[in-house]
Amino acid sequence: MLVKTYGSAIFGVNAMLITVEVSVDPGVNFTMVGLPDSAVKESQQRIATALEQHGFHVPGKRIVVNLAPADVRKEGASYDLTIAIGLLGASGQMRADDLDKYVIMGELSLDGSLRPIKGALPIAIEARRQHYKGLIVPVDNAREAAIVNNLEVYGAENIGQVVQFLNGEGGLEPTVFDTRAEFASHLNQYEFGFADVKGQEGVKRALEIAAAGGHNVILIGPPGSGKSMLAKRLSSILPPLSLEESLETTQIHSVAGKLRREDSLIAVRPFRAPHHTVSDVALVGGGANPQPGEISLAHNGVLFLDELPEFRRQVLEVLRQPMEERRITVSRAKMSVDYPASFMLVAAMNPCPCGYYNHPSIECSCAPGAVRKYMNKVSGPLLDRIDIHIEVTPVPFKHLATLKSGESSEVIRERVIAARRIQEERFRGFPGIHCNAQMTSKLFHEYCVLNAECQERMKLAMEKLGLSARAYDRILKVSRTIADLAGSSNITVEHLGEAITYRSLDRDTWGR
Numbered sequence: 001m002l003v004k005t006y007g008s009a010i011f012g013v014n015a016m017l018i019t020v021e022v023s024v025d026p027g028v029n030f031t032m033v034g035l036p037d038s039a040v041k042e043s044q045q046r047i048a049t050a051l052e053q054h055g056f057h058v059p060g061k062r063i064v065v066n067l068a069p070a071d072v073r074k075e076g077a078s079y080d081l082t083i084a085i086g087l088l089g090a091s092g093q094m095r096a097d098d099l100d101k102y103v104i105m106g107e108l109s110l111d112g113s114l115r116p117i118k119g120a121l122p123i124a125i126e127a128r129r130q131h132y133k134g135l136i137v138p139v140d141n142a143r144e145a146a147i148v149n150n151l152e153v154y155g156a157e158n159i160g161q162v163v164q165f166l167n168g169e170g171g172l173e174p175t176v177f178d179t180r181a182e183f184a185s186h187l188n189q190y191e192f193g194f195a196d197v198k199g200q201e202g203v204k205r206a207l208e209i210a211a212a213g214g215h216n217v218i219l220i221g222p223p224g225s226g227k228s229m230l231a232k233r234l235s236s237i238l239p240p241l242s243l244e245e246s247l248e249t250t251q252i253h254s255v256a257g258k259l260r261r262e263d264s265l266i267a268v269r270p271f272r273a274p275h276h277t278v279s280d281v282a283l284v285g286g287g288a289n290p291q292p293g294e295i296s297l298a299h300n301g302v303l304f305l306d307e308l309p310e311f312r313r314q315v316l317e318v319l320r321q322p323m324e325e326r327r328i329t330v331s332r333a334k335m336s337v338d339y340p341a342s343f344m345l346v347a348a349m350n351p352c353p354c355g356y357y358n359h360p361s362i363e364c365s366c367a368p369g370a371v372r373k374y375m376n377k378v379s380g381p382l383l384d385r386i387d388i389h390i391e392v393t394p395v396p397f398k399h400l401a402t403l404k405s406g407e408s409s410e411v412i413r414e415r416v417i418a419a420r421r422i423q424e425e426r427f428r429g430f431p432g433i434h435c436n437a438q439m440t441s442k443l444f445h446e447y448c449v450l451n452a453e454c455q456e457r458m459k460l461a462m463e464k465l466g467l468s469a470r471a472y473d474r475i476l477k478v479s480r481t482i483a484d485l486a487g488s489s490n491i492t493v494e495h496l497g498e499a500i501t502y503r504s505l506d507r508d509t510w511g512r
Contacts, residue, residue: 001023004022009072015122040076079105103135119255144265154175188268188410192410209485213238214344220390222394235302241300244301253297274294278311301344316382326342351371365416391504420434450496475500
């Protein structure tokens with residue numbers, strides 16, 4: 001007897017339908033075809049033991065399992081339940097009438113219980129797109145998959161419950177999930193806020209500008225000056241995620257297996273801080289079985305690289321393409337997958353090997369030329385993609401000792417949201433462009449026009465401060481954001497002057 005069940009495979013952050021055909025005929029043998037990897041092939045032993053625990057058995061006949069389409073590689077243990085249900089249906093141990101109505105996925109333990117799988121959300125999206133009635137997954141994945149409306153999602157604890165349900169004997173109830181209510185309840189739950197920060201008003205202002213325009217930023221300062229502390233709080237002043245962005249972010253984390261059972265929907269902007277020993281594959285994604293990297297896990301959020309010069313140069317250079325295109329393509333011999341990677345880069349570094357170059361009270365002990373050599377670990381093309389350079393100085397004791405709280409993240413965020421609304425209206429007719437940092441050359445020349453006074457100030461800055469030519473565009477983009485925060489339709493000399501102060505690393509005098 002031939003029976004078909006339906007599962008799904010993950011490619012990039014999307015899913016595709018997989019048909020599992022199981023044939024049970026007279027004879028003796030168990031054959032699995034359709035490009036299964038080792039984990040899929042090993043399902044025979046898991047399935048046999050799990051079925052015995054629930055009163056079923058693998059028939060001693062000729063069994064052929066085909067995973068179609070046959071030219072797509074099938075990976076992982078999440079096909080266990082799909083194959084097991086097909087086997088029971090083909091051998092007459094359960095009804096097979098409704099198997100064409102459901103997508104079924106789950107990894108089996110030896111006792112028949114179901115272990116969670118990766119990618120339940122994109123699998124649910126694909127099941128709805130293919131007009132299936134429902135989706136059956138492990139109970140730990142049910143809330144995640146139930147985000148998708150117009151699809152019945154059933155969470156099962158073991159294979160016995162699935163068989164009982166498909167036999168029409170009940171046993172499973174659809175998981176109900178109010179996506180909008182869940183999204184709204186977690187929208188502003190940030191662990192860190194700017195109210196805790198004492199002093200550092202200049203740095204907080206720079207981070208507000210970065211958040212308002214979506215600009216990448218680098219913080220340079222001695223150890224203990226608060227660089228990491230400030231970076232961790234940037235997410236709290238970014239505009240809230242839209243529901244569409246939340247679903248897109250959740251989908252990436254689902255594919256990577258980073259969602260906990262209680263985190264069915266990511267409602268706050270992600271903050272990722274990989275260690276400087278990270279490999280280039282772990283950062284951008286890929287591997288033998290391609291998975292999203294840190295830059296994709298930071299999609300719609302913040303990627304924080306602490307101790308930037310300590311990262312291997314090869315690792316840093318792979319950031320250049322996704323920073324420009326806001327997505328990364330991972331190519332392998334047999335496949336090519338795209339991962340979204342629209343993130344804000346926040347980098348932090350010491351100004352020199354000893355950490356005390358330009359320190360107000362501690363003398364730098366580095367040898368002549370050591371500061372410049374240290375700075376050269378970060379390539380010019382990468383710095384060219386960072387709009388704001390800000391020096392962070394230690395906080396004086398009088399500021400640390402004060403009991404007065406700083407300005408809250410909520411207040412700062414309101415100003416950021418107001419500036420982003422101006423930019424959204426400005427770029428309404430340009431798909432894929434949402435903030436000033438994403439402006440193309442054409443838009444740059446249209447919206448960053450300088451009057452005669454501003455042009456003179458810019459010329460003077462270039463000559464006196466030794467600013468490089470690559471700083472010109474970045475300064476004007478930041479000036480446009482400062483003007484938006486001020487509610488000004490034009491860039492004034494005050495806006496330009498403030499933006500010029502945020503290009504420390506472009507000065508010829510730095511490190512000499």
